[in-house]
Amino acid sequence: MAREQVFNFSAGPSVLPASALERAKADLLDYRGCGMSVMEMSHRSPMFQEIFDSTKQKLKEALSVPDSHEILFLQGGATLQFAAIPMNLIEGGTADYAVTGNFSHKAAAEAEKYGTVHVAASTADTGHDRIPAQEELRLSADAKYFYYCANNTIYGTEWQYVPRTAAPLVCDMSSDILSKPVDVSRYGLIYAGAQKNMAPAGLTVVILDKALCGRELPFTPEIMSYRTLVKHDSMLNTPPCWCIYMLGLVLDWLAEQGGVKGMEQIKRARAAKLYDFLDNSALYRAHALPGSRSDMNVTFRTDSKELDAEFVKGAAARGLVNVKGHRITGGMRASLYNAMPMEGVDALIAYMKEFERDHV
């Protein structure tokens, strides 16, 4: 089966740019004639250091990261950051958490081990179908930081604004990083698992205001101390070399798309097309409310669990794979990450129309 016949709507790990995969394939046994795979290189070798440095530089440029902030290439995913963030920043005090979905809920629960968590907002009462407005945020006077998840992968909602808070902003951008411009200077810390818009699973990117280093609790593991990691430029130990290399290739592709500005136009067009179809459908309904909708994860359903299951099965048979919703929500989810071509959205809508015609 040719690769082009499948469109992968997985919420993560997810579709990667074909050009990046092709480059990786061409170099797999022998990177630039060095006789080694990138997978075999010493992380202390000049050749890998060049890959590391250039990837970091490309990311710095793609997101216009100011010199006040450091980029870290880490392991452990968001779940490790759920602990690392309070261990490094809460100082035994209070932090504000906006709970708008599953991952911000988990982050808040983990932080309770290390300090006082104040829920500044929660959308649990309406099935996390929206993002709270600035006016709804109940901010603590003494918060060490304000935590939120920019895009809720499971529910399909996305913050359309940057919260205004006195405390440093800490943001999980796992599923919308690199999809639009971000003013990094407004954040104390941004982090993202790579396995959606950046690279294969196994890499976590942290972008940190260096002024926040040095506040870790005494029992913080060295591998989770931002101060230590900044000092060692992410190489306290062997980094996830292959994923860093892949991120570099994905960033090359991103630059060809016009960077994050180009990507913003593309992702808006992609999502608008699907939401427009949903809002005019007699069979499907979108989960997230207008004004809170994610351009990355479009969640929808019919009124019947049986129809939902039939839809998912029929989609897979056509090469539209991984459109089943998360087990928490049920229904369907089409993740439209950076590497999803418009043809994938068109193919999905064509199938949705056909399925609707056959079932209404």
Place this chain on the structure above:
Amino acid sequence: MAREQVFNFSAGPSVLPASALERAKADLLDYRGCGMSVMEMSHRSPMFQEIFDSTKQKLKEALSVPDSHEILFLQGGATLQFAAIPMNLIEGGTADYAVTGNFSHKAAAEAEKYGTVHVAASTADTGHDRIPAQEELRLSADAKYFYYCANNTIYGTEWQYVPRTAAPLVCDMSSDILSKPVDVSRYGLIYAGAQKNMAPAGLTVVILDKALCGRELPFTPEIMSYRTLVKHDSMLNTPPCWCIYMLGLVLDWLAEQGGVKGMEQIKRARAAKLYDFLDNSALYRAHALPGSRSDMNVTFRTDSKELDAEFVKGAAARGLVNVKGHRITGGMRASLYNAMPMEGVDALIAYMKEFERDHV
């Protein structure tokens, strides 16, 4: 340049079996006709679950892991385990550490954050040129565990016996796992960074006696709790999928070599050839003492730093790359991990002879 022209003696990340790399290359864009790269697969998909389960099963068979023990595929490397081990096992009490090199030293230092570290043996006074004998181990009566590093990558020493202790054995096997049979039932916990004998950097394998779960300190991050990780079969969050897939391919190759028994014969022959040459040389001398020598990392030097540097430079010019010793020790180091062919050792010795002829 053809791939075969380079022999990579890196201490890690290091050479991988060519057959595993070739398989990865063939499948890179389209794994078994599914239209996706392994790098793009949802970790919750049946196709990736099959890769995960089969890799775990292959490792279980390769090391004859008993049912009492669980295999975990984690992230964060040895440095994360330096903290996770005491967080999970020390219970605020005492643990015995044998300090035989850099990594056991670091492990002991990290453990001091979580309990009392008792140094049961140290070989620092002789530059870590040997492994202490059983009789030298000063064991605590109440130790929660006994920690040692089976193979000291930097110094080139390797434990030739399994310590007898009342406390559970905890062992860092990062650089000699899968090089010989191991009686896993004798260990409470074995762990290894994958980037030497197993897979690309970014995967840490933990093999744990399940009876040791549930003792974690209250502030242990969920991502470091063995109980939680066992409960979720390593998938508390997205695992390092690509590295797990690569490990499966390496284990296929290992089985073709006769498994760990076959590998033991090969690695002994490889190292013996190089040590024999060193012991009969007028120019080079081995760092590690007979009886303590590693079959994985052979450390040696001349009597001159200038000659050492010239040796390393000349080696690289011949495609014998990464033979420079660690910055702590200086000199040279030839890492002879599983995937190093005998031809690599032969080529190294041929160069060493020539260099000796020209410099004695």
